Amino acid sequence: MSDTPSLHTDESRYSTAKLLRRLLALAWQFRVDCLLSLALSIILLLLGLVGLQLLGTAIDVIRHALDPTAVPPAYPFGWKPPANWSPLHVVTALSLAIVAQAVLRSVLTYSYNMTTVRLTQGKIVPELRGKLYSKIQRLSFRFFEVHGSSSIFNRLTGDVQNTRLFVDGVILQGLNMLITLAAYFLYMWKIQASLTLACLSVTIPLALVTHYYSNRLRPGYQKNRDLYDGLVEVFSQSVLGIQTVKGFAAESDRIKKFETGNRAVASQQQKIFWDLSVFTPITHFLSQLSLVILFAYGGWLYVQGRIPLGGGLVVFAGLLQQFTGQVANLSTIANSVQQSLTASKRVFEVLDTPIEVENNSNPVKPSRLKGNLVFDGVTFGYVPQTPVLKNLSFTAQSGQVIGIFGMTGAGKTSLLGLIPRFYDPQQGRILIDGMDLRDLDLDEYRRQIGIVYQESFLFSNTVAANIAFGSPYATQDQIEQAARAASAHDFIMALPKGYNTVLGESGADLSGGQRQRLALARALLLQPPILILDDPTASVDAKTEHEIVSALRHAMEGRTAFVVANRLSLLRRADRILVLEEGRLVQEGTHDQLAHIHGPYQDAAVLQLMDLAREERSAA
Template sequence: MLMLGLHYRWESLGVVLLHVALVAVGVAGLGIAGLGIDFLRSAVDPRSPPPRWPLGIAPPADWPPWRVVILIAIGVVALALLNAGLRYAAAVSSAHFSQRVLVRLRSDVYDKLQRLSFRFFDASESSSLINRAAGDVQAVRTFVDGVLVRVLIVGLTLLIYLIYMLRVHVLLTLACLAASPLLWIGSVWFSRVVQPAYRQAAELVDRAISTLVENVQGAHVVKGFSREPEEIAKFQVANDRIRRQRESIFWQVSVFQPIMGGLTQVNMLVLIGYGGYLVIQGQIPLGAGMFVMANLLHEFANQVGNITNIANTIQTSLIGAQRVFEVIDTPEEITSPENAVALPRAKGELRFENVAFGYVMDRPVLEDVSFVIQPGECIGIAGETGSGKSTLLALISRFYDPTHGAIYLDGHKLTQLDLGDLRRNIGIVFQESFLFSNTVAANIAFGHPDATPAQIEQAARLAAAEPFICELPDQYDTLIGEHGSNLSGGQRQRLAIARALLLDPPILVLDDATAAVDPETEHEIQQAVDSARERRTTILVSNRVSTLRRADRILVLQRGRIVESGSHDELMRTRGYYHRLAELQFGDLLESSAQ
């Protein structure tokens, strides 16, 4: 965070200088007001000490009192106008500065999230990440604006007050500020005491947001099982925990602040006693001395209160800052190497050599996987749930790196290739086709925003999506709901295929694209895949024999290893897992054909 403050050092310096100028003008205004009191006192009682004019510049002795009073009044008004102008400039500059910091931080967090590997997201809750990118970023902005900048402002403000007070009377100033060290020590102690409470409050907010996000995403499940009352009660419990924690913090702050306020009143008692004595003795003036010092001590107490608030802010913002910088400082596991090999257009040859991988140490998902896919070949991958099918695809796109072995594309290790080039060569259709809240055209063109309408329509035709798109109210300009909620599963899948095909990738990967659709939709998607696989290396992950039989070769995974390999007809003759899969899906047809 200090580096962040240094990045904005000139903007923050401008904010600090404006606030310091504002304080200096305020003190000057008090000084002139005190001067007016001393002048009026001397005009009424000639035995009173004469006013101490600033810099020894006094009005002519022959001026009548009313003219001097008018001069002092003009000075007060002029300083008041200057004060108003500086206050406006300080407020605008502070707002501009804090918003720049906020925008920069949010951009940094979002940028980092885009570059982090899937492993990071596997270990993180989406609600926690959302909270860090929104609420916790605000806390960091508060730290930079409300702590780093405010500490400088408070420090320089106290210095200005101290200089003026020392000019009035050194011993009186030291006596009035005798209790100040206790205030500083108390503030530091209190900030350390309440830090664990603030951390716990942040964790409770995370849990509440997690509950909220889960219920929004799973609303159909909640309603389907009539669990609304229980979920409302669950969220209320989370809210109550936050309330109790916040009340506990508020109670601690409410006890601490009056104690600090009581210590500041000791300073005022010293001023009334010792300062009053000095006024009576004629050692300090009533207005420019006693009156101004009383106001400055009051402001001094306010600044000490600001220090307490800063200590409080430090705890809230530090917790948020730690959570934000945990994201920003997370090392990027998957990156392009230095001197990366450029591969604008791959031929499409993929080779796995003794590849092993596990999401958790000592729990391998893939073990000793080796195979070669020739350019233009269509490979089917089958296997029971948890056998490593989707993991294998994730390794091809380099969402993860193997823990052992290597994967090659056109003879180059994936880890040697430019990451952007690699992923632009692969069009991937995930099992769950995620769509954005945007138009149909924008979703198809997500990977190629500069695509022309003709290119978008061509991709839709290849994906067999054009017929249903033409039936939509605004066709390609139709807005689809979040996640494509107003489209059927098959329609979403065809849009996802169109999105993958728009880039004309030499490698097409489909992860169980027909798993959750009806037979008619499956047939339409299969036709789309058949037209799309021409001139491409295609990898089909599925457990539907009707989809797999279209592949040139089928690999069967079991417990992370390849246990079968061959064409549909060859695997049917081996009577292994693939044959059992076909029997389960087409048992009656197989029996009748055998008879």
């Protein structure tokens, strides 16, 4: 599998415009919640304007009470206080209205926050993460060979969160900002047009600065995600390979490697933060510059009597402060845009990855298979131009044990991978009971195949749950029957809680032979007519090998079995042995036949006999 290609990203497919269209389509799926959130933000905006107007009116009432020659206050919303009310009564009424507005605004703010959180964390993130996980489960092995586990983990966690940021941090915040700016602009224009134009003249340089930094930030975020993937990979490999690390006293080297990656991530983040630390103060400075214009030009207008104090200058100041606050929020929105674009590209790359092996339009659901398997002129390569199996043809009859032998790189594991249709051949066809594998329902077909790998993975769960992994509704009797067939029942019962014993990560608290027998029990629980054994005794000692071979001998009875092994002790029990060399079938026959014919199998048999003789002499 060393010839597996890298999956290069089609950058044109993930241009900014196309990413934005897809992110908008994502938001459209949740348009009802988005509109509700937007409606609440508009109501909050209106309540804020009401509060400002009431405050300005209260100031004008107080000023007129202190100076009866001043311009009388203009009461908002068509309201006029009773003629017998004193200024104190009017100010009290306006104050109570401001308090009521503030209370209502607090309640609606809570509703807005809860609606937004429910939309993003309760709907968008779970659905997007579920789609991503479902797609990953359906992708071929090629995807996992190209992308490291750390990259996949980060896409499923952090990148999904940053993708949803486009909805609440860009669309909702952006629309809210535009509506707010428009409302404030119209209100300020109504109060004093020339003052509005003067104060908002700073928005042009602000827009230019925002555009510049938006383009500058995105490559930095992309590089940061790649560096973070590498850092997580170093950490995960150090944890998974802790025995190897300690065995070679390589702790200091791994620490240095992690520190190097950690510094690279920190350095890249500092570059991003440096850009933001320059960008944000610039936007705040330009925003505050408008206040200088307000006090200078607005003060002159007030002295000239062209704008009132409370309902004019004070309200205008409040509106301008809110306006500049919203404009200053551009830096946050621009930052969110770049984060979401970077993350969404990584998420969509997974969602867009084609499923290489899937059902045709009308798959056949096979009944119980007999196990007659035919390879008819099969040529296959992980890179189509570099085949690892070449014009391979053979037939396995139901109930036969087929041994597969060859040197490293001969194509043994590749051949096994074609039987459960993990890959499709580029040429030729594979038949099971006379049916082309490509015509069968993939899940139904694979459920009739039991697989035991050289290093079988066990989950951090109970022994019973591990055995029943492929058949979660199996009864306890069925689980124990499978364990007995795999010669695993006795050692399971010796565990602290028997079948309810919770295993450590990857079954690390079991011996190699015990793990293999549990994996065999897991495969046998399905009662498969086809059994695939990928060198199950490769990394065990002689005693453990004897235990596994004994269990396998019983397991293979009555099944079509394919056994890859380099140790002839397992292959000699095969009904027929296929000898592969550079992807071609160069010999086939029984153990006794091949042992007496010059070729790769005989060479291996002689070498193993010589090794055995040397061991016996050493023991003597």
